[in-house]
Amino acid sequence: MTLDAQPVPFVDLRTQHEQMAAEIDDAVREVLGSSRFILGRQLSAFEEEFATRCEVEHCIGVGSGTDALVLALRACGLGPGDEVITPSLTFFAAPFAVASVGAVPVFVDVDEATGTLDPDLACEAITPRTRAIMPVHLYGRCADLGALSTLAAERELWLIEDAAQAHGARIGGRPAGSVGQIGCFSFYPTKNLGALGDGGAVVTNDQQLADRARLLRNYGETHKYRHVTMAGNSRLDELQAAVLRKKLPRLEAWNEARIRAAGAYAELLDPALNPPAPRQDREHVFHLYVIRVGERDAVRGRISRHGIETGIHYPVPVHLQPAFSDVPHVTGDLRVTERMAAEVLSLPMFPTISSEQLRCVAGQVNDCLGKSAA
Numbered sequence: 001m002t003l004d005a006q007p008v009p010f011v012d013l014r015t016q017h018e019q020m021a022a023e024i025d026d027a028v029r030e031v032l033g034s035s036r037f038i039l040g041r042q043l044s045a046f047e048e049e050f051a052t053r054c055e056v057e058h059c060i061g062v063g064s065g066t067d068a069l070v071l072a073l074r075a076c077g078l079g080p081g082d083e084v085i086t087p088s089l090t091f092f093a094a095p096f097a098v099a100s101v102g103a104v105p106v107f108v109d110v111d112e113a114t115g116t117l118d119p120d121l122a123c124e125a126i127t128p129r130t131r132a133i134m135p136v137h138l139y140g141r142c143a144d145l146g147a148l149s150t151l152a153a154e155r156e157l158w159l160i161e162d163a164a165q166a167h168g169a170r171i172g173g174r175p176a177g178s179v180g181q182i183g184c185f186s187f188y189p190t191k192n193l194g195a196l197g198d199g200g201a202v203v204t205n206d207q208q209l210a211d212r213a214r215l216l217r218n219y220g221e222t223h224k225y226r227h228v229t230m231a232g233n234s235r236l237d238e239l240q241a242a243v244l245r246k247k248l249p250r251l252e253a254w255n256e257a258r259i260r261a262a263g264a265y266a267e268l269l270d271p272a273l274n275p276p277a278p279r280q281d282r283e284h285v286f287h288l289y290v291i292r293v294g295e296r297d298a299v300r301g302r303i304s305r306h307g308i309e310t311g312i313h314y315p316v317p318v319h320l321q322p323a324f325s326d327v328p329h330v331t332g333d334l335r336v337t338e339r340m341a342a343e344v345l346s347l348p349m350f351p352t353i354s355s356e357q358l359r360c361v362a363g364q365v366n367d368c369l370g371k372s373a374a
């Protein structure tokens, strides 16, 4: 690290938690006072509050975002032989969830402007075995849910949203997670709404799906010691639910702070870096601020020498992961996915990022770009 630079972390959770230390203490005390740690009133209150926030009828808190995806697929009855259309430019969890229920991920390319599932290509990938479309709202921007929900309805397919990066994002006025039959969220600590550990939720307007998800998260138990379906446990615990209840009222302000930071980046950064363009029909909540740059690894190395942390989301598309080498899947032409995986670079982004930090990052990135092109 050179002396002129101010180090900028990729994510800073400490400042956020310092600002609400008293509320977090209260949350912990409330749970200790109740001495109820699993499936208590903090969870049911959070479920109600998060359902309201997502403008849906039901929310079921589960152990992680990955479990939310697995339970959603199981609640929809997906299993061996079924095909699920999903992107490969994403985190491993959604394709893992598909494979884990015995279904076959069908990897489809993304739209270059948004990095999300291309609806025309999704349509072409439908076969008689296709049962579901599972788009991912990558980086905090909704996939094209208008086109995808029309397609899913016409072809009688489930639409399952991976909204793990998109708490509070909207498309056509509707919140992420509320357009498909089921939306899946993660409360991993760095997400826009993060717990102090693992957590997740599924949201739905469908009473039957909600009932099934509730069974599946708790041993398939309808009454004490009566198990009607094969299931283990995956529950959002009371401590996490109590903390999430303190954080949820701040989600909107935190998202606005992310959007402001993204606006500042877009003004400061060299246009050659493809700063993400806001789109009027989709409210991007900038879980990640991702630019695209050739010679990405060289640029990243230079920036890191100035103390600026960056990330890559994701360097290896899921269809190329070793785990999929001997697991059934279908891979179409993924040229946009592969090109993006080689070029994407995530810059520091968190609600409390300061204008000085933003200027420092943008300055170094612009500088490194000039040097690497030279």
Ligand SMILES: *Cc1c(COP(=O)(O)O)cnc(C)c1O
Pocket: 064, 065, 066, 067, 090, 091, 093, 094, 136, 162, 164, 165, 186, 187, 188, 198, 199, 200
């Ligand atoms: C974080 C994430 C998940 C998984 O969530 P966990 O809570 O870590 O299990 C799934 N999909 C996407 C797109 C994610 O970013």
